[in-house]
Amino acid sequence: xxxxxxxxxxxxxxxxxxxxxxxxxxxxxxxxxxxxxxxxxxxxxxxxxxxxxxxxxxxxxxxxxxxxxxxxxxxxxxxxxxxxxxxxxxxxxxxxxxxxxxxxx
Numbered sequence: 866x867x868x869x870x871x872x873x874x875x876x877x878x879x880x881x882x883x884x885x886x887x888x889x890x891x892x893x894x895x896x897x898x899x900x901x902x903x904x905x906x907x908x909x910x911x912x913x914x915x916x917x918x919x920x921x922x923x924x925x926x927x928x929x930x931x932x933x934x935x936x937x938x939x940x941x942x943x944x945x946x947x948x949x950x951x952x953x954x955x956x957x958x959x960x961x962x963x964x965x966x967x968x969x970x
Contacts, residue, residue: 928936948955955963
């Protein structure tokens with residue numbers, strides 16, 4: 866049989882020998898995890914893009930259903946909202962007209 870001194874050395878050798886493949890395997894899985902994460906991010910981005918396109922399509926359809934007068938009013942209000950959100954002043958003539966309206970009242 867084996868010596869009593871040899872048993873601990875063999876035990877240590879086998880423990881080290883068995884852990885090396887596990888460490889190497891863990892490193893290989895890390896690369897696959899990065900690839901999986903990257904593909905998952907791409908899928909999320911594609912879904913987000915499709916969702917935005919569907920919303921745009923819905924907005925266009927909603928606008929086309931409206932009457933011509935309503936579309937004009939919607940366009941005017943959208944321009945006004947964009948101007949306010951961009952912190953721009955209204956056009957000069959509109960400001961001038963607003964002053965005269967205030968004075969007449």
